[in-house]
Ligand code: ADP
């Protein structure tokens with residue numbers, strides 16, 4: 001099964017992608033995590049991406065399409081994958097189509113704007129493995145330490161309130177049009193993001209026809 005998760009920053013795509021990944025044993029492919037890793041390692045790619053990410057803008061289509069293409073060609077992606085954070089522009093969606101990829105479902109997690117900002121302030125991400133947490137909705141067992149790998153769970157620089165607002169603007173302008181793009185193909189499913197992670201997961205599994 002090849003899935004795309006759509007939704008505003010902070011809607012919970014990463015968290016739900018992790019849940020689907022664990023359930024179906026297919027990888028979560030997060031372009032955001034891959035880019036953060038590149039920035040952390042100071043690679044050439046990371047250097048190119050950093051300024052855009054810090055200011056809440058999108059990294060160029062050319063760069064992101066390149067890393068995505070390489071990633072889905074890897075062995076573990078043979079039986080399917082969950083795209084989390086890609087595509088984010090119509091140009092990226094068209095590039096995916098032209099790679100000959102068949103998408104089974106596009107799942108939108110919808111969360112009202114006014115709830116997004118509150119969610120983002122509590123969000124934490126593991127520096128080492130990229131796992132996502134929330135101080136209120138999905139806390140780590142030990143404060144500040146990733147449950148999965150023991151890495152540090154920290155706030156992302158681009159989760160600062162000013163940057164969150166511009167990321168929401170970018171989402172509306174560049175990514176939201178993808179709903180229409182995929183609605184036309186009949187593949188778009190929408191679930192309402194709930195306060196509790198497990199409640200959203202239940203709706204997500206139902207929408208995808210996965211047995212909880
Ligand atoms: P969120 O979903 O919370 O906005 P991500 O971790 O998906 O966060 O992305 C973080 C940042 O990485 C984005 O703000 C953007 O700068 C960059 N990025 C991630 N995926 C893409 C993409 N598909 N196209 C362009 N930029 C991307």
Ligand code: ZN
Pocket residue numbers: 126127128129130131146147148149150151
């Ligand atoms: Zn971790």
